[in-house]
Amino acid sequence: MISKSQKENLLNQRAKVLWFTGLSGSGKSTIALGLEEKLFNLGYITKVLDGDNVRTGVNNNLGFSLSDRKENIRRIAEVSKLFCQAGIICINSFISPTIETRTLAKAIIANKNFIEIFIDTPLKICEKRDVKGLYKKARSGELKGFTGIDSPYEIPMQPDLHIRTENRSVQECVDECYREIISIISLT
Amino acid sequence: MISKSQKENLLNQRAKVLWFTGLSGSGKSTIALGLEEKLFNLGYITKVLDGDNVRTGVNNNLGFSLSDRKENIRRIAEVSKLFCQAGIICINSFISPTIETRTLAKAIIANKNFIEIFIDTPLKICEKRDVKGLYKKARSGELKGFTGIDSPYEIPMQPDLHIRTENRSVQECVDECYREIISIISLT
Numbered sequence: 470m471i472s473k474s475q476k477e478n479l480l481n482q483r484a485k486v487l488w489f490t491g492l493s494g495s496g497k498s499t500i501a502l503g504l505e506e507k508l509f510n511l512g513y514i515t516k517v518l519d520g521d522n523v524r525t526g527v528n529n530n531l532g533f534s535l536s537d538r539k540e541n542i543r544r545i546a547e548v549s550k551l552f553c554q555a556g557i558i559c560i561n562s563f564i565s566p567t568i569e570t571r572t573l574a575k576a577i578i579a580n581k582n583f584i585e586i587f588i589d590t591p592l593k594i595c596e597k598r599d600v601k602g603l604y605k606k607a608r609s610g611e612l613k614g615f616t617g618i619d620s621p622y623e624i625p626m627q628p629d630l631h632i633r634t635e636n637r638s639v640q641e642c643v644d645e646c647y648r649e650i651i652s653i654i655s656l657t
Numbered sequence: 658m659i660s661k662s663q664k665e666n667l668l669n670q671r672a673k674v675l676w677f678t679g680l681s682g683s684g685k686s687t688i689a690l691g692l693e694e695k696l697f698n699l700g701y702i703t704k705v706l707d708g709d710n711v712r713t714g715v716n717n718n719l720g721f722s723l724s725d726r727k728e729n730i731r732r733i734a735e736v737s738k739l740f741c742q743a744g745i746i747c748i749n750s751f752i753s754p755t756i757e758t759r760t761l762a763k764a765i766i767a768n769k770n771f772i773e774i775f776i777d778t779p780l781k782i783c784e785k786r787d788v789k790g791l792y793k794k795a796r797s798g799e800l801k802g803f804t805g806i807d808s809p810y811e812i813p814m815q816p817d818l819h820i821r822t823e824n825r826s827v828q829e830c831v832d833e834c835y836r837e838i839i840s841i842i843s844l845t
Contacts, residue, residue, distance in 0.1 A: 470690055470705065471697045479702060502658055509659045514667060514702075516743040517658065526765075527715070527735035530728075540718075547715035548736055555704040555745060577714075 476556030482513050483654050486549045486559045486578050487646075490571060490625060491588030492617050493564055493603055494595035496634050496642065500588060501562040503643035504650075508558065513654065516552050518545060519562040533614060542570040546577035553582050558654055566622045584653065586646065587628035591635060592617050664744030670701050671842050674737045674766050675834075677750045678759060678813060679776030680805050681791055682783035684822050684830065688776060689750040691831035692838075696746065701842065704740050706733060707750040721802060730758040734765035741770050746842055754810045772841065774834065775816035779823060780805050 477483055487504070489497040498519050505515045524531075528544055531537040542565055552559040565571050575583040595617065596604040607615035614620040625631075630649050632642050665671055675692070677685040686707050693703045712719075716732055719725040730753055740747040753759050763771040783805065784792040795803035802808045813819075818837050820830050 471693055471703075475697065476702060479697065479700065505659055509663065509667065512667065514664065514744065515659075516739065518739070522739065522742075526738065527732050529735075544715050544732075547717075548739065550714065551704065551706070551710065551736065552740075552743070554710075555740070556702065557743060557745065 473554050473556060476554075477656060480514055480556045481656055482556070482558060483656055484553045484556045484558055485582050485584050485650075485654055486546075486553055486561060487584050487586055487650060488549075488565070488571070488574060489560070489562045489586045489588055490565045490628075492590060492592060492595045492622055493615070494598045494600060495588045495590035496639065497562040497564075497588045499639055500632070500634075500642050500646060501560045503639055504646050505560055507643060507647055508654075513558060514556075515558040515560050517560045517562065518549065523548075539570055539573070542574055543577065546574035549574075550578050550582075553578065564616050564622070566616045566620065568623045568626070571625065584630070584650065585625055585628045586630040586632065587625045588642075589624075589631060589633045594635060661742050661744060665844060668702055668744045669844055670744070670746060671844055672741045672744045672746055673770050673772050673838075673842055674741055674747045674749060675772045675774055675838060676737075676753070676759070676762060677748070677774045677776055678753045678816075680778060680780060680783045680810055681752055681803070682786045682788060683776045683778035684827065685750040685752075685776045687827055688820070688822075688830050688834060689748045691827055692834050693748055695831060695835055696842075701746060702744075703746040703748050705748045705750065706737065711736075727758055727761070730762055731765065734762035737762075738766050738770075741766065752804050752810070754804045754808065756811045756814070759813065772818070772838065773813055773816040774818040774820060775813045776830075777812075777819060777821045782823060 489501050491497045501517055505517050508515050528541050531541050549559040606612040607618040616622050634642050677689050679685045689705055693705050696703055716729050719729050737747040794800040795806040804810050822830050
């Protein structure tokens with residue numbers, strides 16, 4: 470079997486899993502997609518995994534119970550590991566609210582390949598944006614167990630990267646991500 | 658989001674799922690790995706999915722009941738689709754014994770991206786090889802529901818590629834695969 474490092478050499482990049490964690494509406498996916506675009510324009514090959522392509526695909530038989538949420542993250546981590554083995558930089562955008570689930574993901578992916586990126590946006594800003602109207606539903610009780618409202622978000626204790634988004638543009642956040650991770654994913 | 662075709666252009670290849678089906682011991686994985694090596698040496702970027710990296714990973718909570726086998730193939734197809742969307746050629750090696758499961762996989766992946774490759778090795782040869790000792794266990798009744806013994810293998814009716822392995826070397830089979838698929842995965 471062709472090894473990870475052989476594929477990394479072919480692609481001229483180091484494969485890592487960039488794991489974005491943060492509240493709903495924090496801007497995780499927007500920043501993740503902006504980073505993918507920036508990396509693509511420089512010739513890096515990446516795969517963004519997020520709720521849109523995972524919850525409708527490999528995890529379309531999972532709900533939002535505690536055990537399903539854990540299984541959701543477990544499968545995502547296993548899929549990310551497959552991408553990583555293929556030399557691809559995996560950019561994951563998931564609330565992944567608990568230290569336990571992120572620790573599980575890290576253990577599956579392998580410590581050295583797991584880069585935790587905390588997208589730090591105050592709850593009041595996420596709730597004000599409320600792009601999908603989910604906070605409103607959570608406040609009214611229509612939606613139960615919503616992270617930040619009636620389900621906890623456990624802040625990463627030692628993230629590899631801590632991006633504060635308040636009063637900053639998407640591009641500034643993308644650029645900060647890029648500056649911090651480029652040496653990690655560059656071969657040379 | 659960067660599209661499939663943008664990534665295909667960057668990688669100078671067309672992303673497809675090459676789905677190898679055949680009996681246990683038919684030589685599927687050996688040929689799949691040989692094909693990956695050949696393609697890698699020509700600069701193509703691929704990912705081989707097989708029991709070794711799927712049953713121990715994303716599908717490590719599935720058994721061999723009918724419903725678990727179907728879920729096994731469903732998840733594999735969804736993961737393959739993610740690779741395909743990322744511009745990667747996915748080479749899958751799974752017994753996938755029934756027309757129903759292969760049809761399910763094809764529907765998930767999309768017809769135009771699903772290339773069915775039937776690795777056709779007579780049962781008597783597979784059983785004679787018995788590399789993993791599984792046929793012996795199946796004959797003795799120790800292993801139940803084993804494909805080809807007490808569980809059916811439904812031959813593909815119209816595979817995109819039909820590789821007969823009897824009296825041929827691995828390299829001959831790999832070369833035949835290569836000749837048949839190269840125009841499908843080439844951009845130019």
